[in-house]
Amino acid sequence: MALRDAGSPDGGRRQGILFDVDGTLIDSSYIHTISWWGAFRQQGYDIPMASIHHFVGMGGDRLVDSLLPANRDRSLDSDIMASHGALYASHWPALRPFDGAKDLLAQCHAAGLTVALASSARKKDLQVMKATLDADAFIDAATSANDAKDSKPAPDILVAALEAIGVEAADAVFVGDAVWDMKAAAALGIPAIAVTCGGVNAGELRDAGAVEVYEGPRDLLENLTSSAIGRLLSLAPNS
Incomplete structure (x- = not known):
């Protein structure tokens, strides 16, 4: 521009x-929260929404790393971030x-x-x-x-x-x-x-x-x- x-x-x-x-x-912010919540649940992580909201505003990579166990299968992080993106996009009209x-x-x-x-x-x-x-x-x-x-x-x-x-x-x-x-x-x-x-x-x-x-x-x-x-x-x- x-x-x-x-x-x-x-x-x-x-x-x-x-x-x-x-x-x-x-x-x-709360649309991101519920989208991350859904993305985590798809991979078997039940993270409280209040915990997720605290980290909204970070980049997605940092948010995932802050909320999930250090000994997790990190190869799934990209899938979680992609799921968040898809769930968030479903809320674009709102x-x-x-x-x-x-x-x-x-x-x-x-x-x-x-x-x-x-x-x-x-x-x-x-x-x-x-x-x-x-x-x-x-x-x-x-x-x-x-x-x-x-x-x-x-x-x-x-x-x-x-x-x-x-x-x-x-x-x-x-x-x-x-x-x-x-x-x-x-x-x-x-x-x-x-x-x-x-x-x-x-x-x-x-x-x-x-x-x-x-x-x-x-x-x-x-x-x-x-x-x-x-x-x-x-x-x-x-x-």
Whole structure:
């Protein structure tokens, strides 16, 4: 995707905002939970949903490794991940954006920030979620699991998103819903705003490094100027 010219007229540095998608902009965290639950059961593993939900937001490889015994037959891991993908895809028609998600992307874009989706989702899942958001006009780049060697909480996907929009970590803010999002941002020194709409409580998100916590996209949008994004907006060219 071609970059919008978000540099300042005097040649100043570009400011950017990175968004996780699952559980942050799209109401899908519990759909992932039940899809992993079903995939595990197909291979004979009865993993409680609450345990699974705790790890949603990690890459699938890390999630599987975190939840299953170390002495398992690891050759089945790829089958479990494929089953999760198929089960999740069966729920594509049910995906919905959170209230305010599109408006939040639009406001950040209109204010002069370069906007990127930094998702650990599979490329085809991300394409479906982007269509659900219906906000391509406000998104400058989007990265998926295909763009990262290591999944969250490793920061690779954020590095890829920053490179895609030509923004330095010091000039960015990240918005996510999972502990693993907060840890990935912390690894790069990027301020991380958390939303609780993915099902993780505010205290856990703050403990993981969130600088601020909001209920969801609408809550963040209504408090945008006083948020960490607002501090970026004060530097953006159109502010």
